[in-house]
Amino acid sequence: MNAPLTAKDFATDQEVRWCPGCGDYAILKCVQKTLADIEANPDKTVFVSGIGCSSRFPYYMNAYGFHTIHGRAPAFATGLKIANPELDIWLVTGDGDGLSIGGNHLLHVLRRNVDMQIMLFNNEIYGLTKGQFSPTSRPGTRSPSTPAGSIDSPVNPCAFALGANARFIARSIDTDAKNLSPVLKAAREFKGAAFIEIFQNCIVYNKDRFEDFVAKKTAADTQLHVEHGKPLLFAKGEKGLKLNTQTLTLEIVDVGETGVPVEEVLVHDETNLAIANLLVHLPMGEFPMPLGVIYRNPAQSFDDAFWQHHPTQGKRTGKVADALRKGSVWKKG
Incomplete structure (x- = not known):
């Protein structure tokens, strides 16, 4: 046995090289422990990344790894999954790599529902190229490329994923292993594209950007940990989110003796697209940050559909060497 x-x-024998205090260290440790807990097979596990600080991830995982080109990791990962459906594929990207140059590729891997786990590290900045503003940077962000402050309207990663018809959407925090590990496990169990936004602290170029909801002293009031079938409560159960049926928006209510009964608090249904839409669009700062599995509604994965209609049904009928020797298959008509 x-x-x-x-x-x-x-873990590999490579020296882990991120800036001291970077949130990527915590994510790496959590992923390694989670894979051990679920008894993942390193021989069938693959990490695929693009370009950026997060994209160093494959070097530090004792599994197969591909460090690919900027924004195109989803295309590589799709090819791998189609070629060998038995592989357990983890796609690692950042807010710049995944939502700027790679936005088109990320959209398609989500809408196709290719079976893989997609971890998007969101630090609202370009870290590797020295601190330029990114697609998720908030208005007013001062950086080398926006010295007077960004005027862009930022991308909401989970709203982007929802708009791309992703079937699994979750959020977590780099240093919160208690929340992140269950989310990673749920994503891995999901058959299809599982999108996870991970708030990651860039200690050099965007330090404490998420402190308004990450700080431990106030976390109970600023974080909403969603769970399927349970009411949307926070602040140690003293507050909750109620659906205003007239405006079809969520509002914060007191719960208990001085407020509404808990039965009036909206119950989270992770299969409900309307609830997911409300949660990912909650105004930051005015509402607690939803964390956990926000949306999970399975559908046939792209790779399953591909092989279901393929003549060989996934069986190998030829050899790569034969195909390479065949030469051009195009002939003038």
């Missing part, structure tokens, strides 16, 4: 896997079984 083999010994149980540990986080060290998924």
